[in-house]
Amino acid sequence: MLGRERLKRLAALKEKKYRRRYGRFLVEGPHLIQELAMSDWPVEWLLLTPDRAKDPALRQARRKLEGRGASVALLSEADMARLSEVATSQGVVAVCPLPDRSWSQKQLASWRRVLLLDGLGDPGNVGAIIRTAAWFGWDAVLLGPGSADPYNPKAVRASMGGLFFVPVYEVSLEEALEALLTHDVALWAAVAEGGRPLGEGVPVPERVALLIGSEAAGIRPQWLKRAHARVCIPRLGRGVESLNAAVAAGILLAYLSGLGPKTSAG
Amino acid sequence: MLGRERLKRLAALKEKKYRRRYGRFLVEGPHLIQELAMSDWPVEWLLLTPDRAKDPALRQARRKLEGRGASVALLSEADMARLSEVATSQGVVAVCPLPDRSWSQKQLASWRRVLLLDGLGDPGNVGAIIRTAAWFGWDAVLLGPGSADPYNPKAVRASMGGLFFVPVYEVSLEEALEALLTHDVALWAAVAEGGRPLGEGVPVPERVALLIGSEAAGIRPQWLKRAHARVCIPRLGRGVESLNAAVAAGILLAYLSGLGPKTSAG
Numbered sequence: 001m002l003g004r005e006r007l008k009r010l011a012a013l014k015e016k017k018y019r020r021r022y023g024r025f026l027v028e029g030p031h032l033i034q035e036l037a038m039s040d041w042p043v044e045w046l047l048l049t050p051d052r053a054k055d056p057a058l059r060q061a062r063r064k065l066e067g068r069g070a071s072v073a074l075l076s077e078a079d080m081a082r083l084s085e086v087a088t089s090q091g092v093v094a095v096c097p098l099p100d101r102s103w104s105q106k107q108l109a110s111w112r113r114v115l116l117l118d119g120l121g122d123p124g125n126v127g128a129i130i131r132t133a134a135w136f137g138w139d140a141v142l143l144g145p146g147s148a149d150p151y152n153p154k155a156v157r158a159s160m161g162g163l164f165f166v167p168v169y170e171v172s173l174e175e176a177l178e179a180l181l182t183h184d185v186a187l188w189a190a191v192a193e194g195g196r197p198l199g200e201g202v203p204v205p206e207r208v209a210l211l212i213g214s215e216a217a218g219i220r221p222q223w224l225k226r227a228h229a230r231v232c233i234p235r236l237g238r239g240v241e242s243l244n245a246a247v248a249a250g251i252l253l254a255y256l257s258g259l260g261p262k263t264s265a266g
Numbered sequence: 267m268l269g270r271e272r273l274k275r276l277a278a279l280k281e282k283k284y285r286r287r288y289g290r291f292l293v294e295g296p297h298l299i300q301e302l303a304m305s306d307w308p309v310e311w312l313l314l315t316p317d318r319a320k321d322p323a324l325r326q327a328r329r330k331l332e333g334r335g336a337s338v339a340l341l342s343e344a345d346m347a348r349l350s351e352v353a354t355s356q357g358v359v360a361v362c363p364l365p366d367r368s369w370s371q372k373q374l375a376s377w378r379r380v381l382l383l384d385g386l387g388d389p390g391n392v393g394a395i396i397r398t399a400a401w402f403g404w405d406a407v408l409l410g411p412g413s414a415d416p417y418n419p420k421a422v423r424a425s426m427g428g429l430f431f432v433p434v435y436e437v438s439l440e441e442a443l444e445a446l447l448t449h450d451v452a453l454w455a456a457v458a459e460g461g462r463p464l465g466e467g468v469p470v471p472e473r474v475a476l477l478i479g480s481e482a483a484g485i486r487p488q489w490l491k492r493a494h495a496r497v498c499i500p501r502l503g504r505g506v507e508s509l510n511a512a513v514a515a516g517i518l519l520a521y522l523s524g525l526g527p528k529t530s531a532g
Contacts, residue, residue, distance in 0.1 A: 128510045137503030165505030199525035236523055237403030239431030244394045250513035251520040257502055259465035261527050
């Protein structure tokens with residue numbers, strides 16, 4: 001069993017300050033634990049309620065995680081509820097180290113599809129976007145200042161495991177753009193209006209970085225002006241002013257992943 | 267000012283049971299009120315806190331709504347907080363009648379793009395999907411049993427006004443499919459895997475109804491078997507098992523709205 005002190009420290013991981021201080025984050029719920037087991041993400045602890053420990057669906061995930069060095073402990077329902085971020089705990093939580101990723105230009109040479117987020121503050125949207133980037137096999141997601149912490153429990157849950165399969169970096173957009181542009185990656189900026197409408201044969205570059213801003217503020221001008229192309233999702237109806245950020249990102253990621261018109265790159 | 271009894275009845279509109287009983291729903295926040303003013307949706311009451319009543323940005327919306335017959339009343343911050351669905355009320359709420367729409371085959375002849383949802387229980391996703399359908403100018407959104415109430419405050423907020431611009435019907439899927447198929451509308455079913463992958467030149471029919479199921483359960487077999495085509499969004503990465511329902515719907519709606527490959531309909 002875990003002691004009171006350790007349990008208190010783990011519960012504190014729901015807050016960003018303590019995630020940074022202790023270098024760890026929480027992964028909650030059977031589905032995410034199974035995704036975690038399929039990934040090669042390091043795991044320190046697997047914590048289960050006695051009921052959940054009997055769940056045959058989790059047995060394989062547990063074996064895999066133990067094989068990778070995770071310790072397993074049982075927690076009472078009451079203790080589990082203290083770690084849980086949701087109203088009704090699902091009885092299983094993993095404690096993982098934050099990734100030891102420093103922004104380096106080294107990986108860049110092999111990247112073909114990179115997503116950059118400028119000021120996306122909603123953790124649910126950030127998680128859903130990471131999920132989509134993982135689905136389409138993008139090479140990296142770069143989070144600029146003002147974006148939600150991807151290790152926030154809501155973001156982790158919304159990523160539905162995507163976080164374990166696409167590398168996510170928190171970056172200075174200045175440095176990241178500089179590096180991408182030096183490596184001949186085309187920079188596309190998503191704008192609400194006034195860009196080239198997708199669907200009209202906008203050719204998809206061989207290597208592309210897609211920059212998305214917040215629903216309310218869009219991309220900050222200093223980054224927008226560095227883009228090679230401004231693209232927008234054509235509005236064909238009336239009334240609504242914008243799309244949900246995760247939905248817009250999904251449409252753009254799909255388009256750039258080969259679901260758009262087949263035209264050769266210009 | 268509104269009396270205690272009326273205020274209590276209005277606060278009850280946060281629950282579906284009372285929305286049905288009183289035939290009304292709430293629209294909250296300045297952005298949604300402005301969208302409401304741009305639409306032709308009937309409005310009974312516009313309720314403002316004294317502070318918000320001074321807001322110049324809302325003046326035009328208020329004039330429009332008064333012109334359409336809405337009564338205006340001031341509410342104290344405390345009373346407004348009782349109506350609000352969010353932690354920090356934004357000081358403005360409208361009371362609208364539920365639409366008097368009965369499912370009728372009459373409109374069908376002019377519909378070219380129709381979205382059907384089977385069992386989408388999350389109000390945030392349902393709202394975001396309505397927002398996307400309005401953005402792309404779809405003709406109708408049909409909600410089958412098990413889908414979230416589109417007049418739920420969370421769904422209204424997530425729709426960002428889309429609810430006022432695309433007709434939403436709660437239907438029996440049996441009846442709706444029967445009517446659509448009789449009218450020669452092609453039925454596409456979105457499946458997680460095993461369908462024709464979008465992007466490989468799947469031709470878009472002239473008139474199409476897109477059927478989407480829940481993330482967990484998918485489309486029920488009795489509806490799935492009636493589809494002319496099963497389509498899926500190709501998974502190009504690894505790890506994640508599905509996309510967020512609103513994101514997947516967005517990608518499919520975009521594709522069917524002309525952002526996919528340009529091929530003539532088969």
